[in-house]
Amino acid sequence: MLKKLLFATALLHAVTWQASAQKKTAPKPPNIVLIVSDDHSAPFLSSYGYPQIKTPNIDRLAAEGIRFSRAYTTAPQCVLSRAAIMTGRNTLDVQMTRFSAPLDASVTSYPELLRKGGYHTGILGRNFHLDGNRRVPETVAVLEKYGLETFKNRVDYLNATGNRDSIFQQYTEFLDKAPKDKPFFVQVGYSDPHRIFNAKNFEPDPQSLTLPRHWPDTKGVRADFASYLGEIQRLDSDVGRVLDDLKKRGLEENTLVVFIGDNGGALLRGKGTLYDLGIHVPLIIRHPKLIKAGQVSDALVSGIDIAPTFLTVAGVPVPKEITGKSLTSAFTDPRQGGHEYIFAVRGAHGQGLPTNSSNFDLGRTIFNKKYKLIYNAIWQIPYHPVDFAGQPFWLELKQQHAEGKLDEKFDQLLFAERRKMFEIYDLQADPDETNNLSGRAEVAAVEHDLKARLQEWMILNRDYLPLPIAPEN
Structure with missing residues (x-):
């Protein structure tokens, strides 16, 4: 009897030790870094085939991972689009079609699910737009009265700034404080290429640019477009800082890096419209061990697909409420994944x-x-532009329209009654x-x-x- 008891005790210790050893040697789930550009239409990166822009850091990300050539947001506006990205559910489903609305506390965001799954989570940089808007005092009073600003309770680290250097400082602060025994998720938001355009040192020569064919070719349009591309080139340098820091910290090999635009650019027939320039955005994903380098997918992808992709990579169950589809099947075969139809x-x-x-x-x-x-x-x-109705190039086009000097094709596209x-x-x-x-x-x-x-x-x-x-x- 004693021998049997001793044997059982020894066996229990052995099983416990083996389970403990396996736990210690089990690979840590991938870290996740989501880099979000603001008002960024898909054609305008060199890796997306636009030749007159230099974006070596984002291009390197594409060369080392997978580039989705047909990724679309669920709305041509930041609040609506970001709500869908954050929840994996479309804009109507989460009741976020009012621009200044906060995401309701009853709607779960994927950072919360990652947090429950053992991740250290953070959102930093450009305003994430999902806690309501504090520009109108009466709105602020409502937000505070009913406790509608909820994201401070959804993540471990929350900090917002529009300053480029402050964004990088917040990013490094988050990583410095992240527990070493936990994987992390962090959203790094940038203001570029959102108007106002002020990246003067990064602007290409306006005369060298190839304009979209449905834009009128004027000096003002070219100058404004050059300023937009300058913002993207400045953004690329900031993305490079994040990528270099990950490598320096030894985190590159086990970090899923995702680059996405929140919606299209504030350009002619872009942001605020349901045309291609309003909802077609860049989407690039890299992980050295999970994703074969240099792949391109033309699957139809929606912003709602980001959440289930992250949860799947993290080994966290995807709730049935999420209607997006994980993109992980495309990591090894770019012909896989995507939707038959996209809605926005x-x-x-x-x-x-x-x-x-x-x-x-x-x-x-x-x-x-x-x-x-x-x-x-x-x-x-009629069509009215978002964010640039007072810009000189648009006022010039309006004048040409009023005087009957604008080409009929552009006149109908931009100024039909x-x-x-x-x-x-x-x-x-x-x-x-x-x-x-x-x-x-x-x-x-x-x-x-x-x-x-x-x-x-x-x-x-x-x-x-x-x-x-x-x-x-």
């Missing part, structure tokens, strides 16, 4: 009154790799989205199919807009 919404922008389509516009879009449908619910109001309620584009034949096919017999079946799919999505997500297919009279 346009809601209120900023805190201004609804005096134009910049402040207030309501629209929806659905598209696949071939066709795109845009539904302009407030079709009676009212828009069409529906727009449909053949994305392969017309990637600039300038030839609206809505109502034409040759695309009637396609248009109806897209409207029906959008109708289903709007119903399931309790959309408050009128549905795109009306009852027959």
